[in-house]
Amino acid sequence: xxxxxxxxxxxxxxxxxxxxxxxxxxxxxxxxxxxxxxxxxxxxxxxxxxxxxxxxxxxxxxxxxxxxxxxxxxxxxxxxxxxxxxxxxxxxxxxxxxxxxxxxxxxxxxxxxxxxxxxxxxxxxxxxxxxxxxxxxxxxxxxxxxxxxxxxxxxxxxxxxxxxxxxxxxxxxxxxxxxxxxxxxxxxxxxxxxxxxxxxxxxxxxxxxxxxxxxxxxxxxxxxxxxxxxxxxxxxxxxxxxxxxxxxxxxxxxxxxxxxxxxxxxxxxxx
Numbered sequence: 624x625x626x627x628x629x630x631x632x633x634x635x636x637x638x639x640x641x642x643x644x645x646x647x648x649x650x651x652x653x654x655x656x657x658x659x660x661x662x663x664x665x666x667x668x669x670x671x672x673x674x675x676x677x678x679x680x681x682x683x684x685x686x687x688x689x690x691x692x693x694x695x696x697x698x699x700x701x702x703x704x705x706x707x708x709x710x711x712x713x714x715x716x717x718x719x720x721x722x723x724x725x726x727x728x729x730x731x732x733x734x735x736x737x738x739x740x741x742x743x744x745x746x747x748x749x750x751x752x753x754x755x756x757x758x759x760x761x762x763x764x765x766x767x768x769x770x771x772x773x774x775x776x777x778x779x780x781x782x783x784x785x786x787x788x789x790x791x792x793x794x795x796x797x798x799x800x801x802x803x804x805x806x807x808x809x810x811x812x813x814x815x816x817x818x819x820x821x822x823x824x825x826x827x828x829x830x831x832x833x834x835x836x837x838x839x840x841x842x843x844x845x846x847x848x849x850x851x852x853x854x855x856x857x858x859x860x861x862x863x864x865x866x867x868x869x870x871x872x873x874x875x876x877x878x879x880x881x882x883x884x885x886x887x888x889x890x891x892x893x894x
Contacts, residue, residue: 660721682711682754683763684776685793685832689716689725691731698724698752699839699855700776702766702891705868708737709754709762710891713837713854714874715745724752731758736883746815749855749879750837766850768843769798778877778894779842779851782806789842789853791835801830801871803853808865810872820854822871830871831859840873852876852893 684700696717702710711724711732718724718734725731736751754762766776767789783789783803805821822840824830838856842863854873860866884890 654663681761695834697837704889704894709759712750713750715750744815746817774850789840791838800825821874
């Protein structure tokens with residue numbers, strides 16, 4: 624088995640991932656498939672070349688990550704369920720159920736939602752990533768306001784007012800600010816209508832850049848200074864009539880979280 628370059632494996636939801644040693648020489652697809660068939664009966668092999676091993680790293684909200692195809696997205700925020708499992712929220716066109724999430728070459732978690740076996744539409748949903756146990760103590764859970772004040776994080780339960788100031792990002796990477804220009808948009812997509820909040824950047828600067836899908840949009844409530852999560856970034860408007868090109872399209876966060884909680888019979892606590 625070791626002669627094939629085998630260094631480890633994960634088998635989740637009938638998907639097998641084989642880890643290959645960086646020092647392995649002459650490793651072939653056929654050798655890996657043969658090694659997989661020694662481990663499992665009746666397994667359908669999907670060959671993906673990944674030379675990572677499990678390491679440790681520090682994670683923060685707003686972390687840029689990759690899926691197995693090396694497409695970049697963002698882990699918007701972290702939450703814990705009733706039993707203390709740590710999750711990260713992002714969007715399902717970045718990762719979907721069964722997909723592995725990487726930071727650089729480090730495997731940090733597996734997507735568990737939306738449930739693909741239920742034929743769910745991915746529109747209007749968040750993606751939920753189950754973070755591996757070894758990273759739980761290394762996650763930075765506190766958010767910061769624009770003034771740099773550290774605060775716990777909650778979800779906004781109402782439709783935000785038009786022209787409310789919102790922001791995304793972190794103190795050490797820089798915040799980007801914008802204004803909500805619509806809180807009741809319903810956009811036509813081939814997979815179904817998307818209920819969305821639309822955001823334009825301040826001072827004619829874009830609110831969204833490459834890899835931002837999954838980041839959480841936040842605001843500070845004027846009446847009490849509380850930090851709230853409003854929505855999660857879906858993408859940018861390109862060719863949608865009535866919407867300026869480059870406008871940031873976001874998914875209302877509270878409703879999407881409610882659907883996940885109802886399916887799993889749990890409540891998420893945000894930090």
